[in-house]
Amino acid sequence: xxxxxxxxxxxxxxxxxxxxxxxxxxxxxxxxxxxxxxxxxxxxxxxxxxxxxxxxxxxxxxxxxxxxxxxxxxxxxxxxxxxxxxxxxxxxxxxxxxxxxxxxxxxxxxxxxxxxxxxxxxxxxxxxxxxxxxxxxxxxxxxxxxxxxxxxxxxxxxxxxxxxxxxxxxxxxxxxxxxxxxxxxxxxxxxxxxxxxxxxxxxxxxxxxxxxxxxxxxxxxxxxxxxxxxxxxxxxxxxxxxxxxxxxxxxxxxxxxxxxxxxxxxxxxxxxxxxxxxxxxxxxxxxxxxxxxxxxxxxxxxxxxxxxxxxxxxxxxxxxxxxxxxxxxxxxxxxxxxxxxxxxxxxxxxxxxxxxxxxxxxxxxxxxxxxx
Numbered sequence: 001x002x003x004x005x006x007x008x009x010x011x012x013x014x015x016x017x018x019x020x021x022x023x024x025x026x027x028x029x030x031x032x033x034x035x036x037x038x039x040x041x042x043x044x045x046x047x048x049x050x051x052x053x054x055x056x057x058x059x060x061x062x063x064x065x066x067x068x069x070x071x072x073x074x075x076x077x078x079x080x081x082x083x084x085x086x087x088x089x090x091x092x093x094x095x096x097x098x099x100x101x102x103x104x105x106x107x108x109x110x111x112x113x114x115x116x117x118x119x120x121x122x123x124x125x126x127x128x129x130x131x132x133x134x135x136x137x138x139x140x141x142x143x144x145x146x147x148x149x150x151x152x153x154x155x156x157x158x159x160x161x162x163x164x165x166x167x168x169x170x171x172x173x174x175x176x177x178x179x180x181x182x183x184x185x186x187x188x189x190x191x192x193x194x195x196x197x198x199x200x201x202x203x204x205x206x207x208x209x210x211x212x213x214x215x216x217x218x219x220x221x222x223x224x225x226x227x228x229x230x231x232x233x234x235x236x237x238x239x240x241x242x243x244x245x246x247x248x249x250x251x252x253x254x255x256x257x258x259x260x261x262x263x264x265x266x267x268x269x270x271x272x273x274x275x276x277x278x279x280x281x282x283x284x285x286x287x288x289x290x291x292x293x294x295x296x297x298x299x300x301x302x303x304x305x306x307x308x309x310x311x312x313x314x315x316x317x318x319x320x321x322x323x324x325x326x327x328x329x330x331x332x333x334x335x336x337x338x339x340x341x342x343x344x345x346x347x348x349x350x351x352x353x354x355x356x357x358x359x360x361x362x363x364x365x366x367x368x369x370x371x372x
Contacts, residue, residue, distance in 0.1 A: 006043050007105045010034045010077035011135045015107075017050040017059070018079045018142050022193040023223055027296025028055030029110075029146035033063040033078045035071050035101065046070040058083065060092040064099045072100030079139045080146075081110040081132075084118035093122040103129040107139030111150045144319065145195070145298035154289035155300045158194065159309050159321040160187060163337030168330040169306055170206070182361025183324045187303075188213050190322075192221035194301040196250075196292070200308035201229040210239050211303070212247055222247045226292070226300070228283050228308060230254045232261050236268065244269045252288045254281075285315055306335060310342040321346050321368040324360065 001009070017032030024030070028051055035047035047070065049062025057065075060082055064071050082092035082104070096104065109117055109132070120130050140147065145156035162178040163169055169178065179187070191197055192213045203209065204227055212222040225240050225247060232253045234241060240249045250271040253262070262272050275287040292300070302312060312318050323338065338346075346352045352368040359365075 001041065001043070006036075007077065007131060007134050010036055010043070010045075010075075011079070011105060011107060011139075013045070013048070014059075014077045014079050015135065015138055015142055017048060018139075019193075021051045021053075022142070022145075023191075023195055023221065023299060024053045025051040025055045026145075026195040026298045027149070028058075029080055029143050029298070031059040031078060031080045031143075033059040033076055035063050035067045035074050035076045037070060037074045046074060056089055058089065058092050061089075061095050064095060064101075067099070073102055074100075075103040075105065076101050077105040077107075077134070079107045080143055081106050081108065081115055081117070082119040082123070083110065083112075083115055084122050085112075085114040091119070091122070093119040096123060097126045097128065101128065103131070105131045105134050107134055108132070108136045108143070111147050113150075148319075149293045149296075149298045153293050154286070154317065155195070155293055155297045157198075157289075157300050157302055157312060157318045157320075158190070159302050159312060159318050160190065160324075161306070161309055161321070161337050162324040162326070164326050164328055164330040164334075166329045166331070167337060168334035169337035171330070171332075171334045178326050178328075179324050180326065180361040180363045183363045183365070185215060186360055186365075187324075188215045188218070190301055191223055192218055194223050194299040195297045196224040196226050196300045198226040198228065198300050198302045198308075199304040201227060201231075201233050202307060203303070203305045204229070204234055204238060204240060206305075208235075208239055209303075210243070212243075223301070224297070225249045227251045228285075228288065228304065230277065230281070230283050232257045232265065232272075234265070234270075236264070241265070241268050241270055252283055252291070254283060282311070285311060285317060289317060306337055306339050306342070310339045313342050313345045319370045321352065323366050323368075325364045325366070327362055327364075 014032035014034045018030050021030030030051045032050045036043045036045045047063040047067025049059045051059050084091050197211045211225045254277050276284045278284045346368045355367040357364045
């Protein structure tokens, strides 16, 4: 294998490691790192790591710890530029120098202004060879939530919707189970690799959901639950409130809710945050997302129903849309899963690219990706 092929192979391995941490490393990005040595023409991996829960230790130091003395004279592939600033831990660039690594293969610059090329510069000044841009597009996809948090002051938003074959999400006032077991399992896995799940108050009142990851052995990966609730209408006996000591519940409210109502909810353990309203008297979503980014959230799975979904897409706040369609029909009037303005936006090829449908058990999944 030649050097560029080895670099790409190692970067793919590092990206695989980075994906393992998604949903558990906020406010930091989930990074993967692989250290290897050449024995003749053959590369041998001697260390690997990924960002640990809560954002530290970082991937580079994890890989260096595994490699030990074998890191000296070795190469490292890393999915995001090694950090250059002193925070709660020393800079990874300095750890790489101390470890004696002689070559770095980096997928992309860190957009954080405290780094943004500084990590690469430190390595170069120490005489370490630095190759950048390897599998940059794939790395950008993995790091997109962190990039949005730093650059756009909002988290990445993945929109999930489920509909019957005739296009309905349910019936007003009654919960309707639309998706198959296979689709539900996939959604629960998606919950685990996002920092938060977001719904509107309508979903809370209609379904009284748990919004947890209920795959066997993965309950501990349940993300923060966020409710967009202008008037603080979330019932005190709702599952989201009653279980907030186990899985955090945050409620975003408007400025006019009484402080007494807020304090009663806070006594239950719910985090309450106020933001401004838009001209229609609803939560100003860009302000809400900016607040969430400031609190460290990088990736949100929005399961908030048709109204919230349409509002997010109309305000250009959605990065991907997943629509699960059951083969069963509702057979009567119900609540449209994909409202007209939402469908018009995601079907517009100037705004979203549409993947080929994928079978998930009995259901069909269509994925739309925002065009940058």
